Amino acid sequence: MPLYDYQCQDCQNIFDVRATFKEKEAGLEPECPQCQSKNTHQLLTSGLFLRQTGDGASLAMPACGPNAGPGCCGG
Numbered sequence: 001m002p003l004y005d006y007q008c009q010d011c012q013n014i015f016d017v018r019a020t021f022k023e024k025e026a027g028l029e030p031e032c033p034q035c036q037s038k039n040t041h042q043l044l045t046s047g048l049f050l051r052q053t054g055d056g057a058s059l060a061m062p063a064c065g066p067n068a069g070p071g072c073c074g075g
């Protein structure tokens, strides 16, 4: 199930919401876990796929590991 990042407009709290695509399309109105406000908006700048792998560093430089050939990263 995908994760969505939302930010509360009232207290600026950022929280994750789990929802199926179906639920998302139906219109999510997540509630802020901190102040129970529904005045929230989705953050589109979060690294959804980075979070799923849990390893952003390797994604940022996929071919430049210790075993990368000459020419990688200018080396």
Ligand SMILES: [Zn+2]
Pocket (backbone or CB within 6 Å): 008, 009, 010, 011, 012, 013, 032, 033, 034, 035, 036, 037
């Ligand atoms: Zn809030």
